Amino acid sequence: MEYGKDNRLDQLLQSYGADRTRWPEAERQRPGMGESEDDARAIDRLLSLASVPDVPDGAAARLMQRIAAEPQGAEIIAFRPRAKPWSIMRYVAALPLAASLALGIYLGAQGSLDFMLPTAVTGEVALGDDVTDELGGVGEADAYAEENLT
Amino acid sequence: MTRDGRNAEDVKDFRQMTDGTLLQAAAARDPAAFAEIVSRYHQPVYRLVWRMTGGSADSEDIAQEAFVRLWRNPAQVREAAALKGWLMRVASNAVIDRSRKPRHSGIDEGPEPPDPTARPDAPLDRAQAARIVDGRLAALPDRQKLALSLVYFEGMTNIDAARVMEVSVEAVESLLARGRRSLKESLSGEWRDLLDGLGTKGR
Structure with a gap:
């Protein structure tokens, strides 16, 4: 410029x-x-000097005719779930799971299955002194100290 | 009933509405609201296409295409206040896309046959001068032609034109200046005849 x-x-x-x-x-x-x-x-x-063109006669009407035949692409179709005649059947699959859970809670509360669990879970380690000695040798600690430290 | 088949009462109601309200109504498949949009902007969109194509017979189809795209999804116009600009952009892009495709020969393309009654030394009349200027304008590069059409012929502000063209205001000014200079250079042979003819022949 x-x-x-x-x-x-x-x-x-x-x-x-x-x-x-x-x-x-x-x-x-x-x-x-x-x-x-x-x-x-x-x-x-x-x-x-340039021309100022006029819209041809009937152009707007032709456009509206085309519009009338033209679908709108952005139509929003609401989502509706399909009706299910067997709606109660959806819970059938959950019944064995619920029964298993109830049985597990019952047996756990009765203590019938404690023999299957590790002692750490049942609390046997904390309650039995003998078991502690067997596992860790804590009962001989005093004798060990007298022999080796004096 | 109006020319485009609307009831006079409908026209009265819709004329009061903003572009935004009309777009909402059009999105709800109201053809009467859309007809009001057409009545507001069909002319400028058609004129723009006509200028950019050099008066091609396809002008009506291309202008129509912009409105059909709007009808298919009115929600794509994010700023309702810029509806005219959106239509102008879609239409001008359609022209540019078509210009990139291989051309087919049309009746409006190619030189016009000489008028046997015309005298070579006679001053140009208004219609002849208009045809020459239209032809030179149509031969400008697309972006220059678009800038001139929007700002000079359609009276858009440089800011609105920049939005339509998706460029800066400075770029629009540069395109305008280059377009005007190119037009002047392309008319250098007929420059005096054209300007003299203005004063000697009626409009």
Whole structure:
């Protein structure tokens, strides 16, 4: 882009022409004459010669006819679950699981299955001194200390 | 009933509505609301397409396509206030897409046969001058042509034109300047005849 003394003024003339009503509103009051004002005015006159086409007769009606035949693609279809005639049957699969859980709780409360569990779980280790001695040798600790530390 | 088949009462109601309300109604499949959108913006969209195609016979189809796309999914216009700009963008993109495809010969393409009654030394009349300028405008690069069409012929602000073209305001100004300069250069042979003809022949 070629610029004169006032670069912006020439830029406005070259972009929008000499008719200031076509300029951006904030810049219409810019003082001075651009070097390319005559050129801009001549191009404005050439542009004013261009045709202003009219919409062909019936074009809007033809468009609306096409619209009437055109489905809208963005239709939202609400999700509805399928009706199930055997709805009670959905719980059948859960019955064995529920029965197993109930039996497990009952047997656990009775203690009938304690023999299957490790002693750490039943509390036998904490309650029996003998067991402690057998496992860790704690009962001989005093004798060991007397023999080796004195 | 109006030209496009609407009841006069419907027209009166819809004319009061904003673009946003019309879009909502169109999304609810209200053809009368859509007809109001058509009545507001069909002309500028058609003119834009016509200019960009150099007056092609396809102009009506291309303009129609922009509205059909809107009808199919009105929700794609995110800013209802920018509806006109959205239509202009879709239409201009359609023109540019078509211009990239191989051309088929149409009756409106190619040079016009010379008028046997025309005298070579006679000043150009308004219609002749318009045809020359239209032809040179149509030959401009697409982006320059689009900038000139939006700002000069459709009277959009540089900011709105920049939104339609999805470029900066500075880029629009540059395209306008280049478009005007290219037009002047392409008309350098007829420059004086065109401008002189303006004063000697009626509009």
